[in-house]
Amino acid sequence: MSQQLEQLLDEAKAAMDLAYVPYSQFRVGAALLHESGHIYRGCNIENAAYGPTNCAERTALFSAIADGAKPGSFTAIAVIGETTEPITPCGVCRQVLVELCSPDMKVIMSNLKGDRTVMTVAELLPGAFTPSSLAKEEHS
Ligand SMILES: O=c1ccn([C@H]2C[C@H](O)[C@@H](CO)O2)c(=O)[nH]1
Numbered sequence: 001m002s003q004q005l006e007q008l009l010d011e012a013k014a015a016m017d018l019a020y021v022p023y024s025q026f027r028v029g030a031a032l033l034h035e036s037g038h039i040y041r042g043c044n045i046e047n048a049a050y051g052p053t054n055c056a057e058r059t060a061l062f063s064a065i066a067d068g069a070k071p072g073s074f075t076a077i078a079v080i081g082e083t084t085e086p087i088t089p090c091g092v093c094r095q096v097l098v099e100l101c102s103p104d105m106k107v108i109m110s111n112l113k114g115d116r117t118v119m120t121v122a123e124l125l126p127g128a129f130t131p132s133s134l135a136k137e138e139h140s
C-alpha cells in the first residue's frame, strides 16, 4: 500500500481516539483525503436517543463539505475499528459515500490488527439510488 494510504490509516487511527461512544464503547475513526492533500478526520458520535448517532465516515464527509470541499473532490477514505475483520461502512454511510464521492474512489477498511480491504464506492453499493435517479421520465 502506498505511503499516502498508510498515512491516511494513521490519521483514521488518531481520529478513533476522539470517538464519543458512551453507549457502545465501540470506537471508529475515519480519514478522508481531499485532492488538495488536506485530510478530514471523523469519529463516531453517539447519542442517548441512539438514532441521531453519526458514524465516523459521515462525520469526516460532512466536516469536509462544511469546510467548503466539493462533492467528488476526494481521493480516498480510510476507516478503522476494533473489529475481527476490517470494518465495513454501514448502509447509511454507503449511501452518503455514493452521494458525495466519485464511484471509483477507494475506501480502505481496516482494523487494529492491520488487516485491510480496499473497495471502491461503487462496489460497496451496487445499484444505488443516486442524484441522477431523481431525473423524471418524460410523459406524453
Ligand atoms: O462503519 C461503521 C460502523 C459503525 N460505526 C459506529 C456507529 C456506532 O456508534 C457504533 C456501533 O455501531 O459504531 C461507525 O462509526 N462506522
Ligand SMILES: [Zn+2]
Pocket (backbone or CB within 6 Å): 055, 056, 057, 058, 089, 090, 091, 092, 093, 094
Ligand atoms: Zn455508518
